[in-house]
Amino acid sequence: MHFLWPQFLWLMAALPVLVLLYVLLLRRKKKLAVRYASLSIVKEAMGTRQFRRHIPPLLFLLAMAAMLLAAARPVAVVTLPSNQQTIILAMDVSGSMRATDVQPNRLVAAQNAAKAFIQELPRHVKVGIVAFAGSAQVAQLPTVNREDLVTAIDRFQLQRATATGNAIVISLATLFPDQGIDLAAMQTGRERPRGTAIDSDRKEKKEVAPVAPGSFSSAAIIMLTDGQRTTGVDPLEAAKLASERGVRVYTVGIGTVDGETIGFEGWSMRVRLDEETLKAISNKTAAEYFYAGTAADLKKVYSTLSSKLTVEKKETEVSALLAMAAAALALLSAGLSLFWFNRIL
Structure with a gap:
C-alpha cells in the first residue's frame, strides 16, 4: 500500500495526544469521585464495569x-471485476490434433474445453474464434451469442501445417479492424513501419503509439496449439505486435513435449510441442503459458483462464472504504455509549 497524499500522515500524531487527554480526564474524574462521602456513590461515579466504559x-x-488514513488517499492492490470485453480463442486445427494421447483426441478435448470455457464467461463478454493450421481465418467474429460460438467450434476441419504467428496476427486484426494490420504484407516481408495504421482505402493514418505490454485490459487472446510453427509469420514477431498494443496472449500447449510421430490414412508426421516459443510469446505480452497433458488438465486450464479474465488485480484508491469503516466505527461507538450509559461518550 502507498499513499497519494503522504504528507497528511503526520496528522496521525494527533492520536497519541487524544489517548493522553483521555487518560488525564479519567484521572480527573477519579479525583472528583473520591470526594463523595458514600462509597456506593463513589463506585457509581467511577463506574463498576471498568472495561466496558x-x-x-x-x-x-x-x-x-x-x-486520517483516508485523508492521505491510500492506494492498494485489490481484486475487482474485470472490464474485459472481448476474448479471441485461437485454436489449432492442424492434422496433429487428431492424436489420441489426449482422449478422445486432442481436437475433441480442445473443443469440449473451449465450449465449457465460453459458458463460464459473463454474458456481456464477447468471444471470437480464430482457427489456424497452415493459414489462419476467423471462424466466428466476436459475439455474445454462445450458440454461434459453439457452432463455429463444432465446424472445425483439420488441415496441414501450423502457423502460430498467423493466428496471433489474425486475432489482432479482428480486435483492431481499423489499424490496417496486414498479414499478407508481413508474410512477404513488406510489413509497414511498426506503429502505422491505415484506413479501408489503404491511406496512411496517424501513428499508433506502442503501449506497455498487457496494459490493454479490454481484450485478450488465448492461443491453443499442439505443435511448433512450420509456416507463416514468426510467432515472436506477431507477439511483439500484440505487446505493442498492450494485448495479452495466453498460450496453452497440448500434446507431447518430446515429440511424437502421428500416422493417418497412409501418411505420417512428426509433431513436437514448442514450449519454449509459447512461453516466450506469453512472457513478451505479459501473459502466462499453460501446459495441458490430458483432457482434464485442459479443462482445468480453461477454468483457470476464466477466473483470471473475469477478475483482475490492480492498484485502486481505497479512501472510500476507509471512510466507510470510520463512519461505521463512529456510529457503533455512539450507539454503545447510548445503550450502556445513556450518553454519547
Missing part, C-alpha cells in the same frame, strides 16, 4: 485513525 472511546479512536 473504555470500549466506545476505543472505537471512536479507531474511527479517527481510519478517517
